[in-house]
């Protein structure tokens with residue numbers, strides 16, 4: 533795990549060394565329970581960083597500290613060079629947040645919700661035209677009825693494929709549609725930094741792909757994104773770098789390729805007959821296989837993790853093929869499989885249980 537140097541402690545709002553998010557030695561407690569136990573990572577400008585991990589690993593807790601909802605128990609966090617709690621007012625307009633559970637007013641329509649959000653984020657004092665007489669906390673009183681839906685609001689809804697729901701009450705939306713509305717609100721002000729806490733949970737595959745495209749477009753436009761997700765495919769598709777968290781700690785950290793390379797390759801084949809034992813077979817790079825006897829044959833699996841990721845499968849195959857030639861055997865159904873992010877994830881979790 534790398535421990536970043538936290539630049540720009542002056543709090544001028546200019547992130548040091550191009551890092552938009554900087555987390556150094558973060559610890560976060562709830563009472564006596566330490567949910568985050570000393571983690572460090574940085575996210576350079578324009579990158580998408582994914583926090584993966586088991587349930588209760590501390591991902592949302594980390595997000596909440598970065599969003600300024602709670603001060604860190606210990607350690608340093610900076611977003612755009614600013615302290616998320618002490619400089620919250622300065623930071624807030626530059627940040628988009630999609631919480632794990634959005635809190636909507638169910639009686640507002642989708643378009644009214646976007647209008648309200650625009651009004652709140654642009655100028656809290658500006659009147660927003662909404663359904664008759666709805667009274668909100670603070671000084672904002674809503675009045676009138678939306679007849680047409682404004683172009684900016686429609687644009688935000690089109691972005692997430694909700695334009696046909698503009699006049700639907702929020703409480704009538706499905707779970708996945710509410711997530712899409714959440715996303716529309718989070719990106720409304722074209723934020724410099726976007727926090728997405730499990731953004732595609734509950735979405736159907738098409739909506740998930742649309743959401744990925746929205747996120748990719750924002751990132752291509754320079755937005756820095758911190759994402760938590762349980763969908764490894766989502767992290768693989770979107771993340772420049774990622775971390776796998778478990779029980780309050782980061783256990784693996786790097787590019788997708790780096791993390792996957794650490795999980796090794798698998799070479800599998802079948803030998804006819806059930807008399808083979810692992811002592812009969814070669815051990816490329818010191819690796820002995822696991823054997824399973826089934827249907828009159830022996831399933832052989834090697835998990836190769838050492839050596840160069842690019843060439844280790846090739847290097848391991850040589851002695852296996854030489855052994856097969858020498859013994860007059862054929863390696864039936866021979867398959868080489870590269871490690872996956874899921875393998876890396878399971879290794880982190882498995883080693884620590």
Ligand SMILES: Nc1ncnc2c1ncn2[C@@H]1O[C@H](COP(=O)(O)OP(=O)(O)OP(=O)(O)O)[C@@H](O)[C@H]1O
Pocket residue numbers: 562565567585586587588589590591592593594
């Ligand atoms: N307000 C709170 N008070 C006490 N404990 C809390 C509180 N919020 C979270 N926790 C605990 O802190 C730990 C980390 O929770 P957190 O929500 O950060 O995990 P997570 O990685 O986001 O999990 P998930 O993937 O399930 O959303 C959990 O054990 C959780 O029970």
